[in-house]
Amino acid sequence: MKQDIILAGVGGQGILSIAYVIDNAALAEGLFFKQAEVHGMAQRGGAVQSHMRLSSRPVWSDLIPRGEADMILSVEPLEALRYLDYLRPDGIVVTSSTPYKNIPDYPDLDNILDAVRKAPKAVIVDSEKLAKEAGTVKAQNIVLLGAASGFLMLKEAGLKTVIEALFKGRGGPVLEANLKAFDLGRKAASGS
Amino acid sequence: MGRQILLGDEAVALGAVHAGLSAGYSYPGTPASEIMEFLVRLAAERKDFTAAWSVNEKVAYEEALGASFAGKRALVSFKHVGLNVAADPFMNSALTGANGGLVVVSADDPGMHSSQNEQDSRYFAQFAQVFCYEPADHQEAYDMTREAYDVSERFGLPVLMRLVTRLSHSRSSVETKEPRGQNELHPGAPRDWTLLPVNARRRFGLLLDRQAEMARFSDGSAFNVLRLNDKDRSLGVIAAGVGYNYFREACGPDGDLPSFLKVSTYPLPEGLVRKLVEHVGSVLVVEDGYPFIEKQLKGLFGIAGKTVLGRLSGALPRSGELSPDSVRAALGLEPLPALAKSGLPLAGRPPQLCLGCPHADTFKALNKALESYPGSGVFSDIGCYTLGALPPYNAIETCVCMGASISMARGASDAGLRPAVSVIGDSTFAHSGITPLLGAAASDVDMTVFILDNSTTAMTGGQPSFGTGERLLRIIEGLGVPRERVRTIDPLPKNHEKNVGIIREELDHRGLSVVVAVRECVQETRKKRS
Ligand code: SF4
Numbered sequence: 001m002k003q004d005i006i007l008a009g010v011g012g013q014g015i016l017s018i019a020y021v022i023d024n025a026a027l028a029e030g031l032f033f034k035q036a037e038v039h040g041m042a043q044r045g046g047a048v049q050s051h052m053r054l055s056s057r058p059v060w061s062d063l064i065p066r067g068e069a070d071m072i073l074s075v076e077p078l079e080a081l082r083y084l085d086y087l088r089p090d091g092i093v094v095t096s097s098t099p100y101k102n103i104p105d106y107p108d109l110d111n112i113l114d115a116v117r118k119a120p121k122a123v124i125v126d127s128e129k130l131a132k133e134a135g136t137v138k139a140q141n142i143v144l145l146g147a148a149s150g151f152l153m154l155k156e157a158g159l160k161t162v163i164e165a166l167f168k169g170r171g172g173p174v175l176e177a178n179l180k181a182f183d184l185g186r187k188a189a190s191g192s
Numbered sequence: 193m194g195r196q197i198l199l200g201d202e203a204v205a206l207g208a209v210h211a212g213l214s215a216g217y218s219y220p221g222t223p224a225s226e227i228m229e230f231l232v233r234l235a236a237e238r239k240d241f242t243a244a245w246s247v248n249e250k251v252a253y254e255e256a257l258g259a260s261f262a263g264k265r266a267l268v269s270f271k272h273v274g275l276n277v278a279a280d281p282f283m284n285s286a287l288t289g290a291n292g293g294l295v296v297v298s299a300d301d302p303g304m305h306s307s308q309n310e311q312d313s314r315y316f317a318q319f320a321q322v323f324c325y326e327p328a329d330h331q332e333a334y335d336m337t338r339e340a341y342d343v344s345e346r347f348g349l350p351v352l353m354r355l356v357t358r359l360s361h362s363r364s365s366v367e368t369k370e371p372r373g374q375n376e377l378h379p380g381a382p383r384d385w386t387l388l389p390v391n392a393r394r395r396f397g398l399l400l401d402r403q404a405e406m407a408r409f410s411d412g413s414a415f416n417v418l419r420l421n422d423k424d425r426s427l428g429v430i431a432a433g434v435g436y437n438y439f440r441e442a443c444g445p446d447g448d449l450p451s452f453l454k455v456s457t458y459p460l461p462e463g464l465v466r467k468l469v470e471h472v473g474s475v476l477v478v479e480d481g482y483p484f485i486e487k488q489l490k491g492l493f494g495i496a497g498k499t500v501l502g503r504l505s506g507a508l509p510r511s512g513e514l515s516p517d518s519v520r521a522a523l524g525l526e527p528l529p530a531l532a533k534s535g536l537p538l539a540g541r542p543p544q545l546c547l548g549c550p551h552a553d554t555f556k557a558l559n560k561a562l563e564s565y566p567g568s569g570v571f572s573d574i575g576c577y578t579l580g581a582l583p584p585y586n587a588i589e590t591c592v593c594m595g596a597s598i599s600m601a602r603g604a605s606d607a608g609l610r611p612a613v614s615v616i617g618d619s620t621f622a623h624s625g626i627t628p629l630l631g632a633a634a635s636d637v638d639m640t641v642f643i644l645d646n647s648t649t650a651m652t653g654g655q656p657s658f659g660t661g662e663r664l665l666r667i668i669e670g671l672g673v674p675r676e677r678v679r680t681i682d683p684l685p686k687n688h689e690k691n692v693g694i695i696r697e698e699l700d701h702r703g704l705s706v707v708v709a710v711r712e713c714v715q716e717t718r719k720k721r722s
Binding site: 010011019023024027032033034035036037038039043044045046047057059060061062063064065066067068078079081082084085086087088089091102103105106107111112115118119120 | 434
């Protein structure tokens, strides 16, 4: 069993927190994993991605070969499209529909979402709305993790345990909001 | 000792601590910063070793060398171009030798994700004639660092640990082992460490004498793995570091492997290389960075009857980072079936200054002021403000190496360019800007130096800066810049007009002036609030 996931977004959108949760859940389940991430200059508002590889056997490459990705998990719709050529012909795209417009030539959002829907399987969630509903707009990344969770080879309870550990120090309301964000994301995805 | 999740950088750092590290030094630089970040955090908890950011890489190297002289195990880490800055002590430390184990970590950046070149640190190890490790994964990063300390003390020489971005910034789990205690103090012998010609000649002879033993050690290292395939003798693969991962990835989990040699140590394990080459018809060299192994293999005339493939032959791209896909193609395998791109033109999303960044206001004011000076040259440096080269600012014309903005502005001014402007951050100024400003002040060069004091080393994530605030102003004055020619501005939109006025006055001044733009990096302000 293996699962290769490309996490995509814009520097500062919290994809490293998603990766952190998945890494730790994978370790707890005794899986092998490697997770390549972007630090440095690109983190300043640029396109960033993280290659996340989970497997029941040792993982060789830190990078996912083109055509091996089982999932693109993106916190931003335009960024979801950037790595489509990494996806297996039967892969899934899980993305937010909330655009992050920090460039002058951001394409038409409807065109972007149409292109996403052309993927073999696409799950689009309104992460901004759901995160606000959960209590903090900052939890959009966790909404997306929740939306993807039903397709991951990791146990839901394991993911939530790590989320608890991650947000415990930031006070009860923050933790509650993130757990709720996860649930709302998961529910939204199961309905789509 | 259990498993932990670590970045490649952190695996090196923890390996050093578990090898009995007493002192570590570094200057921030992507992709090496996380080594010292980790050590600083751990040292604050444990309080039994030193972990400190240094003013620059040369200083960091010498600090580590001093700890090694004292008999303690020391580490110095930086990005690949940091080794250029530290090249002087590095080359000479191959002659002084290491007393306590000294491990030099140089993190290369093939593909230039966050760097101005993609130089390959293995050449530096060869240049200095010291031993070098190149880990392929996190476990090796940890294990090799531990072993590197023993090897350093065994040969009495510094050992280079070569990393690449892909490993430095990848996370995986590492099995740690029983830590070793620290060394006792036992200072080095003065006649070994005082490189007067009479001593240096003797020490160099000793370094040369050790080469054969180092080559034998490399040949015997368990980190170098040779597997010969007797059924198919057409192709053999020599794969180093992360290149080995891509090779194994391409072969698949259950595939039949061609003959291969995994190279993890330098000088090259010659005996193993010979065995592989003799066994096969052609050899593919898979290495990230420069064609370092491939060149040695081919020499001037190639190997009679054998084909050598790699980055030089065109089997792999000559530059840039290796990828599982390029290695797959070099092995003659078909690309995997994949989805096509959407066809929608995707707007690029290059990095940019944060919203509210003080540099943006400084660039706006500088651009405005320069409108009336058509012949200007704006020399800049390394930091977030290098992004001022991109639209909408298009404010700077050069970025070469740490501190070069000031020295280059001086040269351009001497050559007749006016106004010659330099733009440098506070941390880069402390790193390598102080000495050129001292020189420029001594002859009152006609130039205007902007020091952007955001009170941190922002680009690499907010490490401490040594010359900021009041101290920075005192440094500038101490270098001999007249007080009335040191101006400070507060780069905020509301101060735009006023700042343009101040900048114009200094551009008009015939002689040296320094404009210090003082406002904290918004990321740092945010960190303090949360
Ligand atoms: S990190 Fe700080 S200095 Fe760098 S772009 Fe952002 S605000 Fe500006």
